[in-house]
Amino acid sequence: MLQVINLTKTYPNGTQALKQVSFEVQDGEFLAVIGLSGSGKSTLLRCINRLIEPTSGQVRWDGVDVTAASGRDLRNIRRQIGMVFQQFNLVKRSPVITNVLSGRLGYTSPWRSLFNSFSKEDRARALDNLEQLGLQDKAYVRADSLSGGQQQRVGIARALMQEPKLVLADEPVASLDPVLAHTILKYLEQMNRERGITVLCSLHFLDLVHRYATRAIALKDGEVVFEGLPHEIDDAQFKAIYGQEAERVSIV
Amino acid sequence: MTASAHFPTPSFKRKLPALLSLVFPGAGQVYLRKRWRGIAILVMMVVLVFLIQWAFDNFKVGLWDFGPFTTSWLWVALSGFWAWNVFDAYRLAQGRSASRWLAFLLPLIIIYVIAWQVTDVKLDRLVTRFSDAQIVFRAIANPDLLERDKAAQIGQTTFWVPCSSPPQPLPTLAEPYQLRTDVACGDVGEAITLRGQGLIPGMTGNIYWYLEPDGTREGQVREGGQAVEITIKADGTFETTFAIPKIAGLDGVDPANPLLQAIQVRFIQEVGPLHLSATFGDIIGRTVEGVFIPGQIFATLALGLLATIFSTLLAVPLSFFAAHNVMERVPGGTAIYYVMRTILNVVRAVDTIVWGLLVIVWVGLGNLAGLIALTIHSTAALAKLFSEEVEHIDHGPIEALTATGANLLQVIRYGIVPQIYSPFLAYTLLRWDINMRSATVVGFVAGGGIGFFVVETIRKGGYREYAAALWAIAVVIILVDWISGKWRQRIAEGDTKMVLLRPKPWYKSLRKLIYTFLLLAIFVGCLSILQIDLRKLFDPSPSFGKLLGDFVTFDLSREVLDTVLKQMLITVFQALIATTFGALVAIPFSFLAARNLMSRTWLSRGIYYVVRSIFNVLRSIEALLYVAIFVFWVGIGAFAGALALTITTFALIGKLFSEAIENIDAGPLEAITATGATRLQAIVYGILPQIVPPFVSYAIYQWDINIRISTIIGFAGGGGIGLLLSTFFGQLQYHKAGTAVLLIVLVIVAMDFASAQIRQKLV
Numbered sequence A: 001m002l003q004v005i006n007l008t009k010t011y012p013n014g015t016q017a018l019k020q021v022s023f024e025v026q027d028g029e030f031l032a033v034i035g036l037s038g039s040g041k042s043t044l045l046r047c048i049n050r051l052i053e054p055t056s057g058q059v060r061w062d063g064v065d066v067t068a069a070s071g072r073d074l075r076n077i078r079r080q081i082g083m084v085f086q087q088f089n090l091v092k093r094s095p096v097i098t099n100v101l102s103g104r105l106g107y108t109s110p111w112r113s114l115f116n117s118f119s120k121e122d123r124a125r126a127l128d129n130l131e132q133l134g135l136q137d138k139a140y141v142r143a144d145s146l147s148g149g150q151q152q153r154v155g156i157a158r159a160l161m162q163e164p165k166l167v168l169a170d171e172p173v174a175s176l177d178p179v180l181a182h183t184i185l186k187y188l189e190q191m192n193r194e195r196g197i198t199v200l201c202s203l204h205f206l207d208l209v210h211r212y213a214t215r216a217i218a219l220k221d222g223e224v225v226f227e228g229l230p231h232e233i234d235d236a237q238f239k240a241i242y243g244q245e246a247e248r249v250s251i252v
Numbered sequence B: 001m002t003a004s005a006h007f008p009t010p011s012f013k014r015k016l017p018a019l020l021s022l023v024f025p026g027a028g029q030v031y032l033r034k035r036w037r038g039i040a041i042l043v044m045m046v047v048l049v050f051l052i053q054w055a056f057d058n059f060k061v062g063l064w065d066f067g068p069f070t071t072s073w074l075w076v077a078l079s080g081f082w083a084w085n086v087f088d089a090y091r092l093a094q095g096r097s098a099s100r101w102l103a104f105l106l107p108l109i110i111i112y113v114i115a116w117q118v119t120d121v122k123l124d125r126l127v128t129r130f131s132d133a134q135i136v137f138r139a140i141a142n143p144d145l146l147e148r149d150k151a152a153q154i155g156q157t158t159f160w161v162p163c164s165s166p167p168q169p170l171p172t173l174a175e176p177y178q179l180r181t182d183v184a185c186g187d188v189g190e191a192i193t194l195r196g197q198g199l200i201p202g203m204t205g206n207i208y209w210y211l212e213p214d215g216t217r218e219g220q221v222r223e224g225g226q227a228v229e230i231t232i233k234a235d236g237t238f239e240t241t242f243a244i245p246k247i248a249g250l251d252g253v254d255p256a257n258p259l260l261q262a263i264q265v266r267f268i269q270e271v272g273p274l275h276l277s278a279t280f281g282d283i284i285g286r287t288v289e290g291v292f293i294p295g296q297i298f299a300t301l302a303l304g305l306l307a308t309i310f311s312t313l314l315a316v317p318l319s320f321f322a323a324h325n326v327m328e329r330v331p332g333g334t335a336i337y338y339v340m341r342t343i344l345n346v347v348r349a350v351d352t353i354v355w356g357l358l359v360i361v362w363v364g365l366g367n368l369a370g371l372i373a374l375t376i377h378s379t380a381a382l383a384k385l386f387s388e389e390v391e392h393i394d395h396g397p398i399e400a401l402t403a404t405g406a407n408l409l410q411v412i413r414y415g416i417v418p419q420i421y422s423p424f425l426a427y428t429l430l431r432w433d434i435n436m437r438s439a440t441v442v443g444f445v446a447g448g449g450i451g452f453f454v455v456e457t458i459r460k461g462g463y464r465e466y467a468a469a470l471w472a473i474a475v476v477i478i479l480v481d482w483i484s485g486k487w488r489q490r491i492a493e494g495d496t497k498m499v500l501l502r503p504k505p506w507y508k509s510l511r512k513l514i515y516t517f518l519l520l521a522i523f524v525g526c527l528s529i530l531q532i533d534l535r536k537l538f539d540p541s542p543s544f545g546k547l548l549g550d551f552v553t554f555d556l557s558r559e560v561l562d563t564v565l566k567q568m569l570i571t572v573f574q575a576l577i578a579t580t581f582g583a584l585v586a587i588p589f590s591f592l593a594a595r596n597l598m599s600r601t602w603l604s605r606g607i608y609y610v611v612r613s614i615f616n617v618l619r620s621i622e623a624l625l626y627v628a629i630f631v632f633w634v635g636i637g638a639f640a641g642a643l644a645l646t647i648t649t650f651a652l653i654g655k656l657f658s659e660a661i662e663n664i665d666a667g668p669l670e671a672i673t674a675t676g677a678t679r680l681q682a683i684v685y686g687i688l689p690q691i692v693p694p695f696v697s698y699a700i701y702q703w704d705i706n707i708r709i710s711t712i713i714g715f716a717g718g719g720g721i722g723l724l725l726s727t728f729f730g731q732l733q734y735h736k737a738g739t740a741v742l743l744i745v746l747v748i749v750a751m752d753f754a755s756a757q758i759r760q761k762l763v
């Protein structure tokens, strides 16, 4: 179980990106985080695995205080939490397989990994994951020769290599075509259902939230303005989250 | 009725800007909100006033002698520019502007007149002294690489200087004698006849005079400046008459005490098959008792390679300190970033050769000094290029890897190294090429490598040895250039192509292993060729500290500043002249070296390859190495240096120009022809706009490069600040040398900046 308690983040330039954010995520949930751009979604997800240091508040993961961990302990927590990025964040010049295997680094002895040496099981698992994502024939291709949707699938494969119990996905489909968005979210859904991985996913489009999320929270100016089931977001709620001028649009 | 009649502009308001510009050049333009135009006019004005006055004071440039007073006619040209500036302001006030042509033309005339005289350009010498140059050209066509064994025949007889009374009798010689004179004694300047017999026919030789029959003091017998030459006739005899040379009287001419001296004839003939010469052994290498001893060219290769390896190793960490995106994350990093950038720019601005002068104070002459000088300059240049690459690192993968729980080392290995590896390798290969070129000349001051060998041969007047060195350098540099270029091309292709990286078969990793060993072997080989004693590094000569102290306490006294500034300006003008000459000559040739124009017939293709090859060969040799030819041809001085620079400029610019021509887009030409324009119109409107901006841009870039090279061209007799610098260093006047280096850095950094700005505007 993930607990976020009174999380606050103030950037050095004074921007208050998160204000006393608190919520809980039960194991096996698919929680959508929605909100306008600039509302603090990325900051929130990055504070959970401490890519960004929160200013105050607490993050507890299975009872362990993430905010207090450091060094090796922190890395051990991080390796149980996969992350998927809007810009995919692959090493473009490296082959796909290396990108996927790098999800295993937290488990590999540093000296061994320096020589690009991964265990047989890890390699087999990497190929296996790629196969499940329909990329078995792309394993030895340079990452930047793939299309956007394929790159995001590599990003998911990398997260899967961590054998995570939780996956943080920061607008994983915002850089993709609508059709591809469904493909990617279906993979996340499949992970969530079949492997029981908890998913925390920030999304832009409400109908994607309706279609995939089991629960949703909404941020506005760094504050939680809604917490509940996706279909509970009615027009009034919608205007409160997205502003008066916003209109509902749907994607295919 | 015109609009102006209803809204009359007060004529004063229209004239005000012109008035302002009359009083203060550029002021009117600034007043009319053309701020940059005004500032440019003012700066140009100030620079020209200074240059005209300076050139007149130092070189009497543009002298007009009116008896009671003298002045420079360049002031008239400057007044023209001033008048233009007033006119321009007047026109601007009316919403138009004056022709830019005049604005460029007048300053250009002034600058070129000054440059011409300051550089001491004497084109006539190229013709009148061509016969001198022919000696060098003949040597270049016939380098000392192969030779035959020499067979020698030597005959000797004695002679008394002067005659006593009664005169000494001829020595009685047993038949058959080889040599005898017609008289037994004589005074300096008297004619004697020398006869020989019983010699091998056909050989030619010279006569030598010995002060003592067995002594070492000898002189060649010359007549009218030329050595007296004798040829043995078919019957084995010869006869020649010559005046007794001055050397015979060196120990005094006293009839009471005549001295017995000796006359020798030496006949030398080349016999047997051609074989590698001794010079070949010095340059390339020789085998002694089955062991190959590498020559200077291998030492040069080793210098270039080691300098590249060491500078890469040093530049990689340094580049992170000079990268903005890295340093802004570290507390106090921004300050470190600026300091680091400044240091790199300053170190880069000082040429390798000048670094050599500093380093020899530390470790003494030799390969180590050359290596350190090369490494210092190369490290700064590479670190700058690397840091720009580091600034382009994508932060995304680093974030992603951190999120997987990887530690710092792993993040570097998987997130950063793959991003920078191939650009770094490409820059290193480029630098290897440059370092190899510098390695051929670093020996001029630091010792080591082929540069040192060249200096020695020039000093001895051994032009065939010099020529042999030039050819060897050309071959090696062209080879290095080719390898480095091909390799970089492959890296670039690998970056854009979708390469399929299959898992490596076992022999691939074996190959990697072999490469690694090979690299290690080459590294160790280089160290052993250069016989570097690293202990010297930690054992600087005792005066080093004091000299370094002198060096950084610049001598800013008036006279030193004047001298240094004078030589620096000569250097800048010398570079300007060389760039102009080189570019002008290069223009016609660049058309011949453009593939798209020359691919029609086999003849034009042939010309294309010939011109290309000329560019490549000339380009492979550093300007410093050419200076010797021109010193011999037109005499020591800035003009010789300018001509040497002209050669390299011609080759470099010719190549760049021809590439610009190859990139011409035929579309506009077609479109303009379609409008019914004549061929000339089509060229003027369709092609010129496409090639003039790149040509000008390349020429400015080349001027920038040439100023750097100009600063060192004086080390070989090419005039300018290099000569001054080597004098200061030679006389251990380090505080003055410091001033010179300081000015060089300032000028080069400023030129760098200015040329980049101008080029950016052009394209």
Ligand SMILES: Nc1ncnc2c1ncn2[C@@H]1O[C@H](COP(=O)(O)OP(=O)(O)O)[C@@H](O)[C@H]1O
Pocket: A011, A012, A013, A015, A016, A017, A035, A036, A037, A038, A039, A040, A041, A042, A043, A044
């Ligand atoms: N590194 C940073 N420094 C300062 N302000 C930042 C930084 N990153 C984000 N912010 C600000 O924090 C707020 C929340 O940003 P973010 O978490 O990226 O929102 P979202 O992901 O919902 O678009 C925004 O106002 C943004 O401008």
Ligand SMILES: [Mg+2]
Pocket: A038, A041, A042, A043, A171
């Ligand atoms: Mg965001």
